[in-house]
Amino acid sequence: GAVVSQHPSRVICKSGTSVKIECRSLDFQATTMFWYRQFPKQSLMLMATSNEGSKATYEQGVEKDKFLINHASLTLSTLTVTSAHPEDSSFYICSARGSLPGGEETQYFGPGTRLLVL
Amino acid sequence: AQKITQTQPGMFVQEKEAVTLDCTYDTSDQSYGLFWYKQPSSGEMIFLIYQGSYDEQNATEGRYSLNFQKARKSANLVISASQLGDSAMYFCAMREFYNTDKLIFGTGTRLQVFP
Numbered sequence: 001g002a003v004v005s006q007h008p009s010r011v012i013c014k015s016g017t018s019v020k021i022e023c024r025s026l027d028f029q030a031t032t033m034f035w036y037r038q039f040p041k042q043s044l045m046l047m048a049t050s051n052e053g054s055k056a057t058y059e060q061g062v063e064k065d066k067f068l069i070n071h072a073s074l075t076l077s078t079l080t081v082t083s084a085h086p087e088d089s090s091f092y093i094c095s096a097r098g099s100l101p102g103g104e105e106t107q108y109f110g111p112g113t114r115l116l117v118l
Numbered sequence: 119a120q121k122i123t124q125t126q127p128g129m130f131v132q133e134k135e136a137v138t139l140d141c142t143y144d145t146s147d148q149s150y151g152l153f154w155y156k157q158p159s160s161g162e163m164i165f166l167i168y169q170g171s172y173d174e175q176n177a178t179e180g181r182y183s184l185n186f187q188k189a190r191k192s193a194n195l196v197i198s199a200s201q202l203g204d205s206a207m208y209f210c211a212m213r214e215f216y217n218t219d220k221l222i223f224g225t226g227t228r229l230q231v232f233p
Contacts, residue, residue, distance in 0.1 A: 034221075043209065043223045044163075091161060100168055104151060105213075107221055109163035 002098050003027055006110030013084055014118055021079045021113045023094030029074035030096035034107060035067070038091040050077045084117045091115075121145065122212055122224035129229050131200045138185070139195040139227045141210035149215035152193040154184065157207040157226070166208075169193055200231045 003026040013019050023033055031052045036044040048069050049057045056069035066088075068080040077096075081088050091114050095107035123142045131137035143152065154166040169177045169184045177184040185194040197204055210224040 043225045046220060049220070093161070093163065095163070102168075104168060104170060106151075106153060106165055106168060108165060109155070112161040112163075114161070 002108045004094065004096050004108050004110040006094055006113055008113060009111060010114045010116075012116045012118065015085050016083055019081045019084055019115060021081075021092055021094075021115075023077045023079070023096070023110050025075045025096040025098070025108070028096070028098050030077075030098065031074060032097040033071060033077040034095045034097075035069060035077070035079050036093045036095070038093060038112075040091075044093065047079075081115065084115070086117045089115055089117045121222045122210055124210055124224035124227050126227045127225075129227055131197075131229065131231055133202060133231055133233050134199055136196060136198045137200055137229065139197070139208050139210075139229065140192070141194055141224060142190070142192045143210075143212050144191065145212065145214055147214040151213045151215070152184070152186070153211040153213070153221065154182070154193075154195045155209045155211060156204075157209060159206070163209070167195070197229075202231050202233065205229060205231045 005024045007022045033050040035047045037047050038044050046059050047062045050069045050071040052071045052074050058064045071077040091112050093112040095109045098108050100106050121144050150171045152169045156164045156166055167177050167179045167182045167184050169186045176186050181198045183196045207226045207228050209226045211221045213221050
């Protein structure tokens with residue numbers, strides 16, 4: 001249980017194009033999902049918190065017009081990198097809030113998406 | 119100030135030996151949760167173990183155990199009987215219950231298991 005998928009796993013695009021990344025909770029419903037960015041050999045940086053049916057909450061310094069987040073259902077959140085540029089190249093990873101057997105909450109992560117903007 | 123500190127950028131351990139990965143945290147909240155995740159080279163983040171601040175016993179999950187020392191604000195991960203497949207990045211994270219949504223991650227420790 002608690003499987004999160006992410007698609008695509010790898011994408012290469014030209015500068016100026018937009019890229020959409022999907023994050024799905026496969027066997028549980030997730031009212032809250034999270035989008036992270038990870039640079040090589042660094043930790044995860046939270047970009048935004050995505051709540052089903054409402055606007056995403058962005059972390060300080062993250063451009064909401066650049067990184068569009070839509071959480072249209074309890075199992076799907078999408079991140080669209082608009083007008084991508086080479087500096088947007090990174091590893092993007094999503095997570096979904098779920099429950100542990102003891103009732104506590106944790107985040108279950110997707111496998112990540114490697115974006116390369118040429 | 120760093121909320122989660124992992125002081126070991128890299129660790130080596132021989133197969134079948136035990137290894138401890140350090141994690142200290144900083145919070146004024148009384149209620150919080152501590153997590154360890156494993157990130158292999160493939161990139162996925164795998165949840166390993168959880169410790170609640172009010173849990174009196176150290177958490178254990180198979181070969182993973184969490185050495186929780188509340189007074190010292192440390193939550194070290196102990197991996198027993200290391201396997202080659204344990205080679206990966208390991209991240210310690212904290213969730214403060216007043217801010218239930220966010221996980222705060224440390225900088226990670228790269229563990230290399232050698233035969």
